[in-house]
Amino acid sequence: MTGVRQPVFLDVDTGVDDAMALVYLFGSAEAELVGIASTAGNVPVRQVCRNNLALLELCGITDVPVSMGSENPLQTPLRTAEDTHGPYGLGHARLPAPTTSLTPYDAAEAWVRAAHAHPGELIGVATGPLTNLALALRADPTLPRLLRRLVIMGGAFDYRGNTTPVAEWNVSVDPESAAEVFAAWDSEVGHLPIVLGLNLTENIAMTPQLLGRLAAAAGSSWTPMSVDDDRGAASAASNPLIRVLEDAMRFYFEFHHDQGEGYLAHLHDPLAAAVALDTGLVRSRPAPVGVELTGTLTRGMTIADWSRRWGREPNALIGVDVDPAAFFDRFISRVGAFAKQLDHS
Known part of the structure; x- marks a missing residue:
């Protein structure tokens, strides 16, 4: 670490x-979070805004602007995922209503402003549907050249989907925006977006044992979680x-258990935040990527043309390998220390 903080813009x-993922960035000394774009996806965009503002207040962070994005995908009605994330998006956790306000400009403009404020330096991270970023690219097609790096959590490459048999949630919610974003990158941009699909992120499985390690790193009291616990049992952490994280994760554990995946939870988005700061956490392969928009059974599917059948140049770096233990060591160290410092501030 050089001591120089890297400007990061997060679209969630x-x-x-x-x-x-937000808390990971809060706890990363080398990250300067310069803005948060709220996108409709897991819950409607106004609830996303409330969650982002409330998390910032909980963590005592007062200088990060939050912007509201489009209420709907580019062409289709919005689908949300309260069954996965709870009625308000944060599982069983409930945060006080925020007292702070959104920016007067929308999330697409927030992308453009941040990129122009930090030309060649800004790291963009998108962990939800790509609606805001697609609208930003429409407003300013030079945006890819202004970014230092873009990390996207989305898609599934040579891997089953989690929304349809072949489509991942973020892309499935707004496939048109994903197609526009991938089309905006080419070899002349100077960097390719790093795309972390389900084939990679489902290796990052949070368990009650790892959550216990996080509580211990924060110096917090905690009660071990178990599949035998009452549904929605409230965290007793000090x-x-x-x-809040335990209450949120319990809902996520319960959802994954009900899906037959075990009493665990896949941390797709924190991996994207970690890779944004250190690309060495994953191994990637370049490939041309396309998004299926019209298939009766395959709409929202992401396709990597590994063998270059299309005759196109790569427009993405696709994550293909990760060390989950290395990720969790870093996640627990950073978030634990941040939570501990927050408790004593």
């Missing part, structure tokens, strides 16, 4: 794992941030 549809 908060969301349990989006909240964990640390206020750990308490």
Whole structure:
């Protein structure tokens, strides 16, 4: 670490794992979070805005602007995922209503403003549907050249979907926006977006044991979680941030258990936040990527043309390998220390 803070702009549809991604960035000394775009996805966009503002207040962060994005995808009605993330997006956690306000400009403009304020330096991270980013690219097609790096959590490459048999949630909600974003990148931009699909992120499985390690790193009291616990049992952690994260994660554990995946939770979005700061956490392969928009059974599917059948140049770096233990060591260290410092501030 050089001591130089890297400007980061985060586009989220908060969301349990989006909240964990936010907290990871709060706890990363090398990250300067310069803006948050709220996108409709896991819950409607106004609830996403409330979640983002409330998390900032909980964590004592007062200088990060939050902007509201479009209420709907580019062409289709919005679908939300309260079954996965709870009625308000943060699982069983409930945060006080925020007292702070949104920016007077929308999320697409927030992208453009941040990129122009930090030309060649800004790291963009998108962990929800890509509606805001697509609208930003329409407003300013030079945006890719202004970014230093873009990390996208989305898609599934040579892997099953989690929304349809072949489509991942973020892309499935707004496939047109994903197609526009991928089309905006080419070899002349100077960098390719790093795309972390389900084939990679489902290796990042949070468990009650790992959550216990996080509580211990924060110096918090905690009670081990179990599949035998009452549904919605409230966290008894002494640390206020750990308490919220445990209440959020319990809902996520319950959802994954009901899906037959075990009493665990996939932390898709925190991996994207971590890779944004350190690309060495994953191994990636370049490929041309397309998004299926018209298939009766395959709409929202992301296709990597590994063998270059299309004759196109790569427009993405696709994550293909990750060390979950290395990720969790870093996540627990950073978020634990941040929660501990928050409790004593």
